Amino acid sequence: MKKWGAAMLALIALSATAEDIVIGQSVALSGPTADIGRDMRDGALAVFARANASNALGRPIQLITLDNANDRKRATENTQLLLDKHKALALFGYSSATASLDALPLVGKQHMLFFAPFSGAMDIRNHPSVYTVRASYQDEAAKIIASKREVGAVKSVVLYYDDEVGRSNHDAVVAAFASAGLAKPQGVAIKRGAPLDRAGVTALLKDAPHYVFVTTQHPPVADYLRISNEIGNNVPVAALSFVNPDELAEGVGGAARGTVVAQVMPSPTAASHASRPVVKECADALRALNGAALNYTSLESCIAAKALVxxxxKAGPKVTRESLLSTMGTLGHVDLNGFTLNYAGGNRHGSNWVDLAILSRGNRFVH
Structure with missing residues (x-):
């Protein structure tokens, strides 16, 4: 992937004018999840660049992306800057529920749109300013549980972060087990940002689970797979969609074989182009922007940016923060050429579509 330097980011941030439609974003552009943040930024930039080239809105869209380094305090500071200094019309594509939580009271006070956060956490989905393009974590968990149950795997242990968002995600998974009529899984909590060590892996495996259900980001998954492979106890992993499957395949290799990752977007590979033309549109737009190959993260951001356009x-040339939020509630069914969102009847969550990908031979995720 082509990585944009600080000078380019500064140019993007400083180029907005009073005539521009300013969209604000806070993601990790540094630290262990920086690849996800860059993909979220670039997938949207690819769409906005094409909209601007065609003068689709009569005014240019400017995406201002600030680095939160996966830190909640910095995310809050970024939100204040985006609202007060950059006068963002809407906030878009925040990198996680942790980065989003403290923004919600601020957007609520402004009666403005908080669109397409990269999270299925219930803690943020219940806020009236939040509109999403992806399924919830409980939707994802239900799909994973049903798939595992088909092969007799019903006993699990949940790996989660020991903080407000992590516990909420744990509870969503537990609720999905209860809805399926299965016993409540055990849980193992780790500190956000801390590595998963051998003691943590031992705790996960002590009751002989059929699989480890992961609700964390990519690094603890990689730690678990590496350590469990070293000790010869390869209990498979099923993970929520926040784990980047491409990063997992590249970073862990053969030790990750059999890992299941829930997906809330169609496959970004060429095989999806015929049935879902939007995938090809996003792949072409991203390639034109920076030469990068499309992946799940940049595809999600591309689809979200298309919906925002x-x-x-529909909001028209005199759009305001409040009128854009109101307009979102009137969009109804949005067909994005192969991926449909539904905001009809007061629904603020455009999709509950979930698919599962499994890492197979040759370090490839297949469906």
Whole structure:
């Protein structure tokens, strides 16, 4: 992937004018999840660049992306800057529930849109300013549980972060087990940002689970797979969609074989192009922007940006923070050429579509 330097980011941030439609974003552009943040930024930039080239809105869209380094305090500071200094019309594509939580009271006070956070956490989905393009973590968990149950795997242990968002994600998974009529799984909590060590892996495996259900980001998954492989106790992993499957395949290799990752977007590979033309559109737009190959993260951001352009068109040339939020509630069914979102009847969550990918031979995720 082509990585944009600080000078380019500064140019993007400083180029907005009073005539521009400013969209604010806070993601990790540094630290262990920086690849996800860059993909979230670039997938949207690819769409906005094409919209600007065609003068689709009569005014240019400017995406201002600030680095939160996966730190909640910095994310909050970024939100204040985006609202007060950059006068963002809407906030878009925040990198996680942790980065989003403290923004919600601020957007609520402004009666403005908080669109397409990269999270299925219930803690943020219940806020009236939040509209999403992806399924919830409980939707993902239900799909994983049903798939595992088909092969007789019903006993699990949940790995989660020991903080507000992590416990909420743990509870979503537990609720999905209860809905399936299965016993409550045991849980093992780790500190956000801390590595998973051998003691943590031992705790996960002590009751002989059929699989480890992971609700964390990619690094603890890689730690678990490496250590469990070293000790010869390869209990498989099933993970929520926040784990980047491409990063997992590249970073862990053969030790990750058999890992299941829930997906809330269609496959970004060429095989999806015929049935879902939006995938090819996003792949072409991203390639034109920076030469990068499309992946799940940049595809999600691309689809979200396309939906936002639809809302901006409907809101009209005199769009305000409040009118854009109101417009989102009137979009109804949005067909993005192969991926459909539904905001009809007061629904703020555009999709509950979930698929599962499994790492097979040759370090490839297949469906």
């Amino acid at each position: 639809v809302a901006l068109k």
